[in-house]
Amino acid sequence: MASTFHGLEVAKRALFAQQTALSTTSQNIANANTTGYTRQRAEMQATRAIPYTGFQNDASPGQLGTGVEVAKLVRLREDYLDVQYRNENPNFGYWGARSDTLSKIEEILNEPSDSGLASAMDEFWKGWQELSKDPSSASARAVVQQKGVGLAETFNSLFSSLNQIQTDMKNVINTKTNEINSLSTQIASLNDQIARLVPNSYEPNDLYDQRDVLIDQLSKLVNVKVTQGNNGTVNVMAGNAVIVSGINANKLSIDFDPSTGLVDPNGMKIGGNNVSFSSGELLGNIEAFGMVGGGTKNILPNIKDQLNEMTSVFMKTVNDIHSSGMNLDNINGISSTKVNFFVGTNTGDIAVNPDIIKSLNLIAAAKAESGGQSSLGNGKNAADIANIKFLPLSFSGATATTDDFYRNLIGQLGIDSQQAQRMEDNSNVILHQVDNRRQSVSGVSLDEEMANMIKFQQAYNAAARVVTTMDECLDRIINGMGKVGM
Amino acid sequence: MEALKQLLLIMDNMLEMNNKLLALAKAKRNLLMENNIQELQQLIQRELICVDELQKLERQRISCVKDYMSSFGVAGDSFTLEELLHSINENLHEYKSKLIEAAKQLRDVMKEIGQINEMNQQLIQTSLSYLDYSMGILVPKEPTIGYGPQAGKRYSSLLDAKI
Numbered sequence: 193m194a195s196t197f198h199g200l201e202v203a204k205r206a207l208f209a210q211q212t213a214l215s216t217t218s219q220n221i222a223n224a225n226t227t228g229y230t231r232q233r234a235e236m237q238a239t240r241a242i243p244y245t246g247f248q249n250d251a252s253p254g255q256l257g258t259g260v261e262v263a264k265l266v267r268l269r270e271d272y273l274d275v276q277y278r279n280e281n282p283n284f285g286y287w288g289a290r291s292d293t294l295s296k297i298e299e300i301l302n303e304p305s306d307s308g309l310a311s312a313m314d315e316f317w318k319g320w321q322e323l324s325k326d327p328s329s330a331s332a333r334a335v336v337q338q339k340g341v342g343l344a345e346t347f348n349s350l351f352s353s354l355n356q357i358q359t360d361m362k363n364v365i366n367t368k369t370n371e372i373n374s375l376s377t378q379i380a381s382l383n384d385q386i387a388r389l390v391p392n393s394y395e396p397n398d399l400y401d402q403r404d405v406l407i408d409q410l411s412k413l414v415n416v417k418v419t420q421g422n423n424g425t426v427n428v429m430a431g432n433a434v435i436v437s438g439i440n441a442n443k444l445s446i447d448f449d450p451s452t453g454l455v456d457p458n459g460m461k462i463g464g465n466n467v468s469f470s471s472g473e474l475l476g477n478i479e480a481f482g483m484v485g486g487g488t489k490n491i492l493p494n495i496k497d498q499l500n501e502m503t504s505v506f507m508k509t510v511n512d513i514h515s516s517g518m519n520l521d522n523i524n525g526i527s528s529t530k531v532n533f534f535v536g537t538n539t540g541d542i543a544v545n546p547d548i549i550k551s552l553n554l555i556a557a558a559k560a561e562s563g564g565q566s567s568l569g570n571g572k573n574a575a576d577i578a579n580i581k582f583l584p585l586s587f588s589g590a591t592a593t594t595d596d597f598y599r600n601l602i603g604q605l606g607i608d609s610q611q612a613q614r615m616e617d618n619s620n621v622i623l624h625q626v627d628n629r630r631q632s633v634s635g636v637s638l639d640e641e642m643a644n645m646i647k648f649q650q651a652y653n654a655a656a657r658v659v660t661t662m663d664e665c666l667d668r669i670i671n672g673m674g675k676v677g678m
Numbered sequence: 679m680e681a682l683k684q685l686l687l688i689m690d691n692m693l694e695m696n697n698k699l700l701a702l703a704k705a706k707r708n709l710l711m712e713n714n715i716q717e718l719q720q721l722i723q724r725e726l727i728c729v730d731e732l733q734k735l736e737r738q739r740i741s742c743v744k745d746y747m748s749s750f751g752v753a754g755d756s757f758t759l760e761e762l763l764h765s766i767n768e769n770l771h772e773y774k775s776k777l778i779e780a781a782k783q784l785r786d787v788m789k790e791i792g793q794i795n796e797m798n799q800q801l802i803q804t805s806l807s808y809l810d811y812s813m814g815i816l817v818p819k820e821p822t823i824g825y826g827p828q829a830g831k832r833y834s835s836l837l838d839a840k841i
Contacts (some may be wrong), residue, residue, distance in 0.1 A: 272811045276804055534822050618797050625711045629808065632713075 205259030289476025515555030517573030
């Protein structure tokens with residue numbers, strides 16, 4: 193049989209439950225603009241009815257309901273959408289990193305323009321052309337020397353800028369590694385806090401939200417895979433190694449190969465185990481910087497290698513033809529030494545021979561005529577050097593003029609940069625689409641919350657009305673019954 | 679000469695249609711991002727109209743080129759732009775340059791349509807995989823019926839219908 197205050201107790205439970213639901217609604221409204229917030233909902237459940245069966249059960253009609261309670265605060269989140277988001281995010285980071293580096297390189301090479309390498313080379317050939325018309329003119333020689341110096345300086349500055357980008361990229365890689373480690377430590381500490389709360393059958397929804405935001409950030413840097421652990425914890429794999437396992441975070445470390453300075457793929461370790469990534473901003477930066485054995489994926493080392501190859505073939509060809517000609521000292525019989533026009537080993541240190549800078553007479557514009565002698569008006573060697581512009585030279589794997597080789601380099605760079613840009617935009621669009629879907633499930637809609645608020649408020653009012661009714665009934669019983677004639 | 683003018687006109691129309699198609703493709707991408715199904719259906723109708731127009735224009739172009747080439751005595755089913763350009767003699771070279779220009783513009787627009795189309799395909803793919811997952815939750819897998827190699831898995835469909 194129900195107790196005296198049964199009705200009051202039912203109404204009281206209703207008040208508490210509706211109040212809790214109202215608080216949850218207000219929590220949703222308050223957090224409408226919080227990043228990564230997932231809306232919550234109070235799940236109400238009828239409390240256990242009476243009477244229970246037993247040896248001495250009463251004969252009252254049953255079972256009678258005993259009210260309501262809030263069973264759980266449910267977090268409305270669709271896990272599959274998170275998986276889709278975290279699958280696409282590393283691609284966005286990867287192509288973003290690549291397109292950044294490629295556009296920086298494009299800016300440095302700055303073609304087509306008046307200040308780029310192609311125009312410096314054209315000026316160089318022009319200088320020799322002018323010299324071949326008037327080999328005895330000192331001003332034409334001075335011009336050739338200046339153009340040579342200009343060209344060498346262009347090569348040098350290109351190379352040093354590329355080196356600068358590479359050094360910056362190394363710093364970026366280290367920064368990203370630290371960021372990944374810090375994120376994984378935070379995720380592990382959140383796991384710890386969550387693991388303490390869940391066994392007490394609490395739902396730490398805010399901690400879940402914070403953890404999801406951190407995992408989203410991590411997924412841009414490396415490709416992640418998230419699996420559920422015990423007590424509400426998650427295990428996160430970055431690449432093919434475990435980076436967060438329960439409450440422990442493993443450290444990511446990236447080592448550089450001492451001989452080449454590039455990233456050593458066997459030096460990428462998480463917690464001591466080798467790891468390899470398939471996507472993510474970190475991988476994009478590593479490939480831009482250069483990885484040992486990276487092949488055509490390495491951006492900066494490949495550009496530097498191609499420039500070096502162009503420089504060395506160019507230098508050798510000019511020097512060979514120059515050394516086979518006769519300079520003014522040879523013609524006048526002062527000496528018989530011939531010098532190279534350029535000295536240096538690669539694009540970074542190519543320079544005009546300092547001897548030529550000291551004495552313009554050492555520029556060999558003339559070709560030996562029959563008898564090993566030549567005359568001051570002979571400019572055939574200069575013409576030969578000017579013709580190198582149209583001469584097919586042999587680069588590794590191809591025969592082309594220097595112009596064509598360089599144009600090919602620039603063209604390929606442009607194509608790669610455009611593709612990286614396009615893939616970055618594509619990934620961005622897909623991310624937006626998945627995020628929209630995520631928001632439609634987990635985002636707070638103020639209209640819906642307002643409607644819910646009305647629902648709970650009216651329920652509260654009705655429950656309060658029940659309290660008043662029960663109060664009057666009790667008042668009648670206690671103060672009014674049995675008082676006959678009083 | 680007349681035929682060439684006609685051809686240029688057809689190519690201009692094709693360019694216009696392709697530009698419309700490009701705009702529709704971009705609008706489709708935005709709609710797919712917002713998951714707006716009603717507008718998407720209307721857009722597909724408009725796209726169909728565009729595509730029909732383009733098919734008509736293509737047929738006109740083929741027949742125009744065929745007539746022109748047959749006036750030179752060259753027979754064939756369809757001709758590429760290169761073959762056509764060879765046959766135009768030099769005093770009509772303004773037409774030549776206009777044709778090359780029109781072809782270049784068409785190529786650029788079509789390339790862009792192709793790229794946006796691929797993007798749309800990927801967007802549809804992600805939406806479909808989400809739907810697939812949702813349906814997979816709702817619909818249980820039937821246990822294998824029968825023995826032996828003929829035993830197949832049968833999906834019970836969301837709507838059990840007798841056809």
